Amino acid sequence: MKAAIVGGGVIGGGWAARFLLNGWDVAVFDPDPQARRRIGEVLDGARRALPALYDAALPPEGRLTYEDGMDRAVAGADWVQESVPERLDLKHRILGQLTELAPEAAIIGSSTSGFRPSELTAEGARAIVAHPFNPVYLLPLVELVGGAEACARAADLLRGIGMYPLTLRKEIDAHIADRLLEAIWREALWLVTDGIATTDEIDEAIRQGFGLRWAQMGLFETYRIAGGEAGMAHFMEQFGPALAWPWTKLTDVPAFTPELVATIAAQSDAQSGHLSIRALERLRDDNLVAMLRALKRTGSGAGGTILGHEATLSPPEEVDGLPVTFRAQVPSSWTDYNGHMNETHYLEAAGRASDRFMALVGADADYIAGGLSYFTVESHVRYLDEVLAGDRLTVTTQVLSGAGKKLHLFHRLARGDGTLAATVETLLLHVDLETRRSCDPALQVTEAVARHARAHEGRPAEGAGRFTGQR
Numbered sequence: 001m002k003a004a005i006v007g008g009g010v011i012g013g014g015w016a017a018r019f020l021l022n023g024w025d026v027a028v029f030d031p032d033p034q035a036r037r038r039i040g041e042v043l044d045g046a047r048r049a050l051p052a053l054y055d056a057a058l059p060p061e062g063r064l065t066y067e068d069g070m071d072r073a074v075a076g077a078d079w080v081q082e083s084v085p086e087r088l089d090l091k092h093r094i095l096g097q098l099t100e101l102a103p104e105a106a107i108i109g110s111s112t113s114g115f116r117p118s119e120l121t122a123e124g125a126r127a128i129v130a131h132p133f134n135p136v137y138l139l140p141l142v143e144l145v146g147g148a149e150a151c152a153r154a155a156d157l158l159r160g161i162g163m164y165p166l167t168l169r170k171e172i173d174a175h176i177a178d179r180l181l182e183a184i185w186r187e188a189l190w191l192v193t194d195g196i197a198t199t200d201e202i203d204e205a206i207r208q209g210f211g212l213r214w215a216q217m218g219l220f221e222t223y224r225i226a227g228g229e230a231g232m233a234h235f236m237e238q239f240g241p242a243l244a245w246p247w248t249k250l251t252d253v254p255a256f257t258p259e260l261v262a263t264i265a266a267q268s269d270a271q272s273g274h275l276s277i278r279a280l281e282r283l284r285d286d287n288l289v290a291m292l293r294a295l296k297r298t299g300s301g302a303g304g305t306i307l308g309h310e311a312t313l314s315p316p317e318e319v320d321g322l323p324v325t326f327r328a329q330v331p332s333s334w335t336d337y338n339g340h341m342n343e344t345h346y347l348e349a350a351g352r353a354s355d356r357f358m359a360l361v362g363a364d365a366d367y368i369a370g371g372l373s374y375f376t377v378e379s380h381v382r383y384l385d386e387v388l389a390g391d392r393l394t395v396t397t398q399v400l401s402g403a404g405k406k407l408h409l410f411h412r413l414a415r416g417d418g419t420l421a422a423t424v425e426t427l428l429l430h431v432d433l434e435t436r437r438s439c440d441p442a443l444q445v446t447e448a449v450a451r452h453a454r455a456h457e458g459r460p461a462e463g464a465g466r467f468t469g470q471r
């Protein structure tokens, strides 16, 4: 599949990374000579962050090209994404050209934050709104607005690259999410204009409180809980009248005077000026990855989207007759000051492989919820070779023995070129989660472990049984 990215700034660069890391070829058209450098830096950030969301390897990266003509960029494209600055005259010109040049079957999406599809297509262009969120390579949401057939096709393609398409029922200025964001931004500008709060204080009000709630439950689910046992109707009755009180400036926007711009810029410098934009992006991405991984545990919000995408990435398979229990593309955040994967992540990969093996033998989430599980009681890691950022790790799991409460596993961590990078020998004990004591597994788990043990019987496991410091 091929995507053409027209306009390679903040958002075009993010789109390029999202497509590329999901295996699409990407051609970029942007007349700015700096675009190539900027996209390179966005890609570095995406390679650091996106693979860390998944317990499975993303497809091999596609091919990235920079074209000096729009015609060459869009030739053979399945998706064309316009991300030029937010000016209607410019969008009309570019979308008109893209409609003439792009293959007829290609989706033409516009990243516009505010224009309606009827405005974008008023001069005859064929396009839908495909409005993403920064950073496009990590945040799943894309708002789709426009023709039903094109939006349905676009939604399928977006799901394939791990995104969450939200198709609007009707077009509206600024779609759904930017209506909400602009309302908050407007109120924040009033708070600064009126000398009530600084940019830093407003950010603390968000990140120390309600910002934490929104990523996992949104607005309405959060307020349902706030209504207590009496629920949403009670919440509405209690707080609805407050909307009519003069709590907010509602739709008035403070005048964008040079003084207001200078005040906000100075406060923002005082707040974050000690960090470069790239450093802030890395901080943002590392935090987002940690939060998204937490949401994956419960399948809440964007965590559910990642789980759904992950299921399409890792079909059950075997290598050399052993189950593949973990696959991942090594994110650069896993590397350390020596320029290779840090020792902790060998154990992390093995830990995830043990989890997967447990699920394979029926000790899955439902089993654990029923009060039974395995605890790891011993592990021995042999570090055999370096693993670098971008390497594709494959972990296979061999059962050394599996009778009764004990489950003795041997994980092999191989790099993408097949080189054995590490072995991790692990002993797990089956436990009753209520008494916290070991006990025999349920019959179906005992039988499944035994099936694997029989299949792996007699197979050599070089390095198994070694102890630290052994010659």
Ligand SMILES: NC(=O)C1=CN([C@@H]2O[C@H](COP(=O)(O)OP(=O)(O)OC[C@H]3O[C@@H](n4cnc5c(N)ncnc54)[C@H](O)[C@@H]3O)[C@@H](O)[C@H]2O)C=CC1
Pocket: 006, 007, 008, 009, 010, 011, 012, 029, 030, 031, 032, 035, 082, 083, 084, 085, 086, 094, 111, 112, 113, 114, 131, 132, 133, 134
């Ligand atoms: N920055 C943000 O947070 C978000 C922006 N958007 C939307 O994405 C679009 C792009 O915004 P940004 O990436 O922020 O802007 P930007 O200013 O970072 O990038 C725009 C890019 O378009 C290029 N460009 C200008 N004229 C061009 C032309 N004739 N042909 C090809 N490329 C051209 C520029 O060289 C620049 O690299 C806008 O419609 C904006 O509303 C959507 C979501 C979030």
Ligand SMILES: C[N+](C)(C)CC(=O)CC(=O)[O-]
Pocket: 113, 132, 133, 134, 178, 181
């Ligand atoms: C500020 N903005 C209107 C360009 C923001 C967006 O469109 C979405 C985002 O990423 O916040």
